[in-house]
Amino acid sequence: MDKKLKVANIGMKFGMCHVEGAMKYSGAEIAALCDCNEENLRFAGERYGIPEEKWVTDYMDIVNNPDIDVVTVAIPDQQHVKVSCDLLRAGKHVLCEKPLALTREDIEEMVRVADESGAKFMVGQICRFTPAFEKAKEIIESGTLGELYFVESEYAHDYMKLCDDWRADPKRHGVIGGGCHAVDLLRWLAGDPKEVFAYGTKRLLPMVEYDDATIAIMKFDENLVGKVFVSTGCKRDYTMRTCIYGTKGTLICDNTSPTMTLFVTDEEGVVQPAQTIDIQVNNHNATKEFEVFADAIINDKPIVTDAREGAKTVAACLAIVEAATTGKIVKPDYNF
Ligand SMILES: NC(=O)c1ccc[n+]([C@@H]2O[C@H](COP(=O)([O-])OP(=O)(O)OC[C@H]3O[C@@H](n4cnc5c(N)ncnc54)[C@H](O)[C@@H]3O)[C@@H](O)[C@H]2O)c1
16 A cells, blocks of 8 residues: 555553554554643653644544544543544544443444444454463464363452542443453453353452452353453552463463463373463553554454454443342343
């Protein structure tokens, strides 16, 4: 393609990793940076050497700019649907941060508008580009582990200093806001959980009304069960410890360690000594994420984490919250 994709980036905190992803992609150029906070906008603009005439504080200037092809959105979760839908209706391709949305109503709206728009929409479930998890997917698909019977992951991240107003919003339950990473990872590796049950506790974050620790158990099918643990007040470094158990082997990995551990059995079913696999630590692989998105736009390929896929992850998260609240087994509703 001769013409470079003209990219705008909205939200200049975590969203700066999208600026970096687009800058590293040879077929793209930054056409606008947007943040409603002028200080954050200036910081990012100066950091990346983007000229001031490309800085905007109102995202509608991007919606109304016909020269812009692609927009990344990294603003509080509550605004994902409104801003993404405005951009899609204007014909922009949109890469929006996870979670897709926080409510059933909003995920349905997002799927509907993405379907109608004809533009590409991707939700940034970035764990699908984390080297350790990409390797886990490859090992599972190679058959090395045999058939999976138990999968577990976690989202353990201390929000004590992170929990600003929008993260403390009761709608932004930790299972949806951050736990969606672990839920999406298990959906990617093992399929859709059909039933979930959950318990929660609230011990650590005084500023939130929702549980700050949740344990969910899941039934994928008759022979495959799983578990997700979410703690948004945990007293440890951020990580997503993940264990995949199969009939022929076991894999233990996470997103923040330089190695992963693989156990396999020999022909007689005897477990062999642990193998250590070196892994590049790249928890937020925004470069690969943007590459995959741009490639799908340029070559008109389907988006793997499209609106429907992002919606299914939120639907599973909503089911976990409902199960923890009601004390009942819940079947996630994946119909959109
Ligand atoms: N993929 C990941 O691992 C990951 C990690 C962190 C955050 N996130 C997601 O990224 C998003 C942003 O998170 P954050 O940590 O950067 O939040 P933040 O609150 O630190 O920063 C949000 C930025 O967006 C700006 N903003 C808010 N509303 C805006 C609007 N309408 N128009 C323009 N700018 C606006 C704010 O001024 C601020 O600079 C959230 O959806 C969050 O869930 C994802």
